[in-house]
Amino acid sequence: MNPIPILYVIPRMSIGGAQSHLLEVLRLLNRRRFSPLLCCLTTDRGVSPHLLKQVRELDVPIFDAEVRNAPHSLIRPHTFLQMARMARILRHREVQVVHSYLFHANWFGTLAARLARVPVVIASRRNVDVYTRAEDRWACRAVNRLAHRVTAVAGAVRDHVHQNEGCPLEKIIVIPNGVEVNRFEWVASDQTKKEALGSVNGEVAIGTIARLVWYKGLEDLLQAAIVIIGRYPLARFFVVGDGPLRQLLEEKTKALGLNGTVRFLGAVPNASSLLPHFDIVVLPSLWEGMSNSLLEAMAAGKPVVATDVGGSSEVVIDGKTGFLVPPKAPEALAGAVLHLLTDPELARELGKAGRIRVEAEFTPEIMVARLEELYDSLLAARGSLS
Numbered sequence: 001m002n003p004i005p006i007l008y009v010i011p012r013m014s015i016g017g018a019q020s021h022l023l024e025v026l027r028l029l030n031r032r033r034f035s036p037l038l039c040c041l042t043t044d045r046g047v048s049p050h051l052l053k054q055v056r057e058l059d060v061p062i063f064d065a066e067v068r069n070a071p072h073s074l075i076r077p078h079t080f081l082q083m084a085r086m087a088r089i090l091r092h093r094e095v096q097v098v099h100s101y102l103f104h105a106n107w108f109g110t111l112a113a114r115l116a117r118v119p120v121v122i123a124s125r126r127n128v129d130v131y132t133r134a135e136d137r138w139a140c141r142a143v144n145r146l147a148h149r150v151t152a153v154a155g156a157v158r159d160h161v162h163q164n165e166g167c168p169l170e171k172i173i174v175i176p177n178g179v180e181v182n183r184f185e186w187v188a189s190d191q192t193k194k195e196a197l198g199s200v201n202g203e204v205a206i207g208t209i210a211r212l213v214w215y216k217g218l219e220d221l222l223q224a225a226i227v228i229i230g231r232y233p234l235a236r237f238f239v240v241g242d243g244p245l246r247q248l249l250e251e252k253t254k255a256l257g258l259n260g261t262v263r264f265l266g267a268v269p270n271a272s273s274l275l276p277h278f279d280i281v282v283l284p285s286l287w288e289g290m291s292n293s294l295l296e297a298m299a300a301g302k303p304v305v306a307t308d309v310g311g312s313s314e315v316v317i318d319g320k321t322g323f324l325v326p327p328k329a330p331e332a333l334a335g336a337v338l339h340l341l342t343d344p345e346l347a348r349e350l351g352k353a354g355r356i357r358v359e360a361e362f363t364p365e366i367m368v369a370r371l372e373e374l375y376d377s378l379l380a381a382r383g384s385l386s
Contacts, residue, residue, distance in 0.1 A: 003034050005037060007090060008038050011042070015269075019048075019051055023055070028365060082108075088116075098121050110146050120382060123149075126153050141167075151174075153289045178366055206228075220330045222252055228334050231338055236262075272296045275297055281300075282304070283305070287310055304322035309327050
């Protein structure tokens with residue numbers, strides 16, 4: 001029996017959680033049973049050549065949908081023409097499953113799949129997004145109706161999609177993210193920490209890995225840093241990532257007198273490779289689906305402090321595998337970090353327990369096995385799907 005063709009659709013292979021997730025799926029999917037293909041809405045704007053190279057090295061064909069301005073092109077004639085072109089490719093390749101990721105790809109992939117009469121159509125939701133434009137809310141509801149199933153990375157995301165978009169609970173399947181634990185077997189030394197971060201002996205490295213956008217709560221981290229430095233002068237903060245708020249955050253850092261204390265490292269290829277150099281990892285987000293950065297920090301055995309938003313409480317068991325604090329509460333964030341700084345033994349225990357939890361519940365192998373089970377069940381029931 002020939003492997004079943006599956007097309008994955010994503011806006012672009014840029015650095016992000018959905019792209020990291022998809023790379024793991026492409027890497028681990030059983031090639032004796034499934035034959036993956038990838039469709040990007042664009043392959044030449046805002047993409048990571050490194051990620052596209054990894055996809056090609058996995059021997060996965062890549063199709064460019066040539067939708068160049070996705071945020072403003074949902075219903076443009078060009079978009080529908082490209083949907084029709086992709087539908088022809090789907091029919092020619094006899095694709096049996098289309099699984100789409102993120103808002104614009106959900107729209108494009110679901111409609112193209114329905115146009116091609118693909119037997120199984122799956123959309124995915126990775127965050128508790130709130131859409132302010134009426135047409136975006138309508139598009140979400142349309143996708144939810146047209147997809148046979150909607151995957152969600154956390155129970156919190158499932159509940160959000162059900163409550164805000166009216167998608168039936170039985171249609172939403174929770175499949176949490178998974179991260180590779182074995183990548184973090186090694187332990188950083190003072191020398192490697194100095195080389196990677198520029199820190200000196202005695203400094204404690206507090207890190208966060210995030211896109212620099214408003215909902216990642218980085219301004220709250222700066223406010224917390226003031227409190228922490230006042231109590232623990234050797235604390236140093238490292239922000240890994242880039243985004244539209246970088247200049248504003250750097251200016252605010254200077255205005256708060258945190259220059260040299262908070263360091264912006266920018267976008268770093270394979271950013272998780274820095275995790276062994278951090279002593280504590282923080283995630284001050286205002287909302288989340290299920291953060292890969294949080295899972296990776298726990299996999300690296302690092303004590304974590306995260307805001308209690310979205311699926312974070314499904315990952316962190318407060319007081320046992322890390323600390324959860326309210327969002328928009330710099331004082332609480334600072335208090336939790338200071339607790340770890342002043343109790344190194346507790347920090348080690350939480351880090352160890354976090355790693356054990358990820359090994360048991362959140363590996364890529366578990367994630368992909370759940371996806372394969374979903375594909376099998378839907379393909380077996382395709383005659384009854386509508």
